Amino acid sequence: xxxxxxxxxxxxxLVIIYLLLILVAMQLIGVxxxxxxxxxxxxxxxxxLKEQADILSKFAAPSLxxxxxxxxxxxxxxxxxxxxxxxxxxxxxxxxxxxxVLDVNGKVVATSLQVxxxxxxxxxxxxAVSRALQNIPDNEEEIIDEDRVRKKMIALxxxxxxxVVGAVYVVAxxxxxxxxxxxxNQIFFSGTLIALGLTGVLGILLSHTITSPIQGLTKQAExxxxxxxxxxxxxxxxxxxxxxxxxxxxxxxxxxxALSANEEENExxxxxxxxxxxxxxxxxxxxxxxxxNRRALELLEAxxxxxxxxxxxxxxxxxxxMELQQGRGQTMLLTRENHAQExxxxxxxxxxxxxxxxxxxxxGITGTIAVLQDVTDQENMEQSRRQFVANVSHELRTPLxxxxxxxxxxxxxALEDHELSERFVGVISNETERMIRLVTDLxxxxxxxxxxxxxxxxxxxxxxxxDEVADRFSFQLRQKSILASVHVGKGxxxxxxxxxxxxxxxxxxxxxxxxxxxxxxxxxxxxxxxxDDSMLExxxxxTGIGIPKKDLSRIFDRFYRVDKARSRxxxxxxxxxxxxREIVKAHxxxxxxxxxxxxxxxxxxxxxxxxxxxxx
Numbered sequence: 001x002x003x004x005x006x007x008x009x010x011x012x013x014l015v016i017i018y019l020l021l022i023l024v025a026m027q028l029i030g031v032x033x034x035x036x037x038x039x040x041x042x043x044x045x046x047x048x049l050k051e052q053a054d055i056l057s058k059f060a061a062p063s064l065x066x067x068x069x070x071x072x073x074x075x076x077x078x079x080x081x082x083x084x085x086x087x088x089x090x091x092x093x094x095x096x097x098x099x100x101v102l103d104v105n106g107k108v109v110a111t112s113l114q115v116x117x118x119x120x121x122x123x124x125x126x127x128a129v130s131r132a133l134q135n136i137p138d139n140e141e142e143i144i145d146e147d148r149v150r151k152k153m154i155a156l157x158x159x160x161x162x163x164v165v166g167a168v169y170v171v172a173x174x175x176x177x178x179x180x181x182x183x184x185n186q187i188f189f190s191g192t193l194i195a196l197g198l199t200g201v202l203g204i205l206l207s208h209t210i211t212s213p214i215q216g217l218t219k220q221a222e223x224x225x226x227x228x229x230x231x232x233x234x235x236x237x238x239x240x241x242x243x244x245x246x247x248x249x250x251x252x253x254x255x256x257x258a259l260s261a262n263e264e265e266n267e268x269x270x271x272x273x274x275x276x277x278x279x280x281x282x283x284x285x286x287x288x289x290x291x292x293n294r295r296a297l298e299l300l301e302a303x304x305x306x307x308x309x310x311x312x313x314x315x316x317x318x319x320x321x322m323e324l325q326q327g328r329g330q331t332m333l334l335t336r337e338n339h340a341q342e343x344x345x346x347x348x349x350x351x352x353x354x355x356x357x358x359x360x361x362x363x364g365i366t367g368t369i370a371v372l373q374d375v376t377d378q379e380n381m382e383q384s385r386r387q388f389v390a391n392v393s394h395e396l397r398t399p400l401x402x403x404x405x406x407x408x409x410x411x412x413x414a415l416e417d418h419e420l421s422e423r424f425v426g427v428i429s430n431e432t433e434r435m436i437r438l439v440t441d442l443x444x445x446x447x448x449x450x451x452x453x454x455x456x457x458x459x460x461x462x463x464x465x466x467d468e469v470a471d472r473f474s475f476q477l478r479q480k481s482i483l484a485s486v487h488v489g490k491g492x493x494x495x496x497x498x499x500x501x502x503x504x505x506x507x508x509x510x511x512x513x514x515x516x517x518x519x520x521x522x523x524x525x526x527x528x529x530x531x532d533d534s535m536l537e538x539x540x541x542x543t544g545i546g547i548p549k550k551d552l553s554r555i556f557d558r559f560y561r562v563d564k565a566r567s568r569x570x571x572x573x574x575x576x577x578x579x580x581r582e583i584v585k586a587h588x589x590x591x592x593x594x595x596x597x598x599x600x601x602x603x604x605x606x607x608x609x610x611x612x613x614x615x616x
Contacts, residue, residue: 018203084110097172128155279372399431489528517544
């Protein structure tokens with residue numbers, strides 16, 4: 001794998017390209033050069049042979065002419081042959097070549113080689129000789145003898161007075177010529193190897209100038225891929241690679257800024273999603289959930305939505321989900337059973353789902369965003385509002401109906417009966433007072449809700465305040481033989497609070513305790529500091545009939561009564577504990593009720609211990 005990757009590098013490719021270019025160029029030059037040299041050598045060799053053969057033919061022509069043979073009385077045929085042999089051996093000797101002079105009959109008259117003297121008088125039967133004796137000038141060819149030696153053969157006619165009187169036959173070895181061509185090939189091959197070596201070295205050096213900046217860019221790209229933007233590509237010149245390095249460095253800076261901005265936006269998005277009071281669930285084009293926030297997990301009481309289908313999550317049919325995804329802002333209500341620990345058994349939670357499709361240009365709908373809003377409190381408030389209006393209407397209608405009935409009875413003649421009329425008037429007065437108390441309590445609650453009842457804090461002696469409350473109800477306590485006691489913790493003397501409003505809270509709590517405590521019971525008023533000494537804690541504890549467990553969660557609701565019939569007979573409006581809670585809340589405190597059926601009830605509220613002129 002390392003070898004393969006090495007040969008795939010740009011540097012190796014560039015060196016190979018250089019070497020191939022040089023090799024191809026040298027081969028082309030070598031083929032042309034060697035071919036030209038070879039042809040020139042052969043041509044010169046052949047021309048040289050022809051020139052010598054031509055000279056020899058002119059020299060031998062007079063000796064071979066018939067007139068010369070018949071007129072030479074003083075010379076014999078043998079002396080003529082000896083003269084030609086002498087001329088051929090001495091004047092026309094060619095290294096490694098054989099020269100023969102033939103008469104008109106093709107017989108050898110003279111030869112240049114001593115070893116071939118036996119050929120004299122014999123006939124040369126070669127085709128070239130036959131052609132030359134027929135006065136055909138171009139008779140040459142290359143032959144290879146039995147020793148595998150390449151030779152050049154030339155046969156020229158010998159003419160005298162325009163008549164062929166013989167022929168000159170030349171056979172010369174071409175070994176020296178081809179040895180020269182071979183040496184040229186070796187020299188050229190060596191030069192090619194040297195050129196390739198030098199080209200390889202130069203190619204490595206030159207390619208390194210190209211690949212080195214590319215390697216720097218590669219390292220920077222790898223560091224960017226790893227999230228490190230501190231490296232910079234080296235700029236080694238003002239050429240194309242240098243400008244590429246500068247552009248890459250500029251791109252790195254911009255990419256770092258873009259990623260930083262993207263990370264910042266993602267952090268903002270994650271922060272927004274994490275701190276949203278609404279749940280958010282996003283699904284892809286296949287309906288698979290890919291993004292969600294913590295609030296969505298809380299609302300749907302799940303650990304994760306990974307790989308869950310949107311339709312499966314909301315228990316919807318695919319067709320219904322597709323219809324909701326078609327338009328913008330499609331909503332629906334989802335009712336689920338609340339399994340939270342603080343939720344009452346069987347309590348239902350209502351979620352409002354808003355579906356918004358995600359559109360991408362040229363691709364249509366590529367996903368869906370579902371926003372979940374918990375509207376349980378809103379629905380409960382709406383239900384409480386309707387119930388409040390119904391309760392107010394009922395509370396007012398009952399005394400009004402009674403007043404109307406008794407007024408009609410008086411109008412119809414009961415006024416004549418003095419005793420009966422006094423009783424009727426007393427009932428009307430009681431019902432009127434009851435309506436006045438109801439309206440007064442409603443106005444008080446309204447002022448507390450709208451912060452129109454400002455606190456008038458003043459320094460108050462806690463012991464005196466509790467004693468006065470017990471004194472105000474001493475008559476009722478004596479009527480039911482209830483023992484009341486006051487306990488104030490050590491070190492607790494004074495506190496800054498709105499005495500009138502806290503008196504109203506205590507009056508409501510004591511009044512309820514007396515109403516629901518049987519004769520001979522006991523009521524305790526306890527005041528103490530909390531463990532951290534920052535709060536005043538006041539408790540009203542009785543030994544009354546208690547409150548059922550199912551009613552404890554709604555005991556502070558307006559107009560809520562545990563026993564509606566008995567509460568109304570006792571003159572309660574169902575607003576006392578609601579008013580007490582609002583007053584305590586306005587002081588910055590809390591109120592809680594603890595009760596066991598048939599064992600008693602304890603209501604405890606806390607108030608901040610402030611210095612003079614302090615504010616919450």
